[in-house]
Amino acid sequence: MTAAEGGAAAPRREPHGDGVLRGKVAIVTGAASGLGRATALGLARAGAHVVVADLDARGGREVADLVGGRFRACDVSDLDANRALVEFTQETYGGVDIALLNAGVATGCGVGEDFDPARYRRAMGANLDGVVFGTHAVLPALRARGGGSIVATASLAGLAAVPLDPLYAANKHAVVGLARSLGPALAPENVRFNAVCPGFAESRIIDPLRGMLSEQGMPVIPAETVADTVLRILTGDGTGECWFIQPGREPEPFRFRNVPGPGAPVAV
Secondary structure: OOHHHOOOOOOOOOOOOOOOOOOOEEEEEOOOOHHHHHHHHHHHHOOOEEEEEEOOHHHHHHHHHHHOOEEEEOOOOOHHHHHHHHHHHHHHHOOOOEEEEOOOOOOOOOOOOOOOHHHHHHHHHHHHHHHHHHHHHHHHHHHHOOOEEEEEEOOHHHOOOOOOOHHHHHHHHHHHHHHHHHHHHHHHHOEEEEEEEEOOEOOHHHHHHHHHHHHOOOOOEOHHHHHHHHHHHHOOOOOOOEEEEOOOOOOEEOOOOOOOOOOOOOOO
8 A cells, every 4th residue: 555545654755845845734635636736746845745635536646646745535525524634634744734725626507597506516615615614624733733824726717707607706706705804814823824816727627718728829827837826825924815827927916906985974
């Protein structure tokens, strides 16, 4: 039995980074491919121990072997599965310092005649419940370490209108709102909560769109660019931030406009 299958821990492979996160313990959901895979590799290079979580057991084990970490099957839309993932990580590495709540799926339907309640619930379960449940499950572990960092994968669809996929925009807007709200709420406990909001990035979600993107000359953001941004967030000190990632631009926190305050009473 290999370490990735849940047996004895494999010998730790030396990361190729500068060790800025050496000794930290990280959970990455949706880590079998795409953005999660790239970030798991980046965390390992930075010195972190990584628990790779995904429903794709084959891909997840492959990534776990690459990073010298452990694999755990997890349906992020299930609260108990999130709790079990955190418990597994604590039992394996003694605690948790970092959680990248990255698992997500495309919606596949709209709100009109094509509305499909099952697809809707699947998308909301992975893209929103997975972040809420993951946060709820990992917070006690972070508190036990005296603090830590959570990064949720949102999307540029969480910062702008997306008429072609309003339900995807809805759950990603919710993740953005959660990050902006939980950032300051958790700061007194030394827990930072931020989000990344990439445009069209290299992942399975964009597979149905590749032809259109190519025809329009729209570049696809490398998964490594998103991973590098996550590492910048983890090694920074900001909280409640939502970092946009767009081709040809330097990633940075999105500057939200303030909501207008109350005005003078309206005469009647």
